Amino acid sequence: METAKKSTMMDWILFLISTVVIIGLLMYASEWFWLALPFVLTYFVRAVRVI
DSSP states (O other), X not given: OHHHHHHHHHHHXXXXXXXXXXXXXXXXXXXXXXXXXXXXXXXXXXXXXXX
């Protein structure tokens, strides 16, 4: 149970970091924001434990 909590917490942290990155890319280099999309979507799905 402890490892599952730790894994979920790490997924939420990585999701938040990648969200900040995608917002930064949208603000400064909007044509490149799609590079961060796979990370945002992947870590969100893992954080809410869909897979």
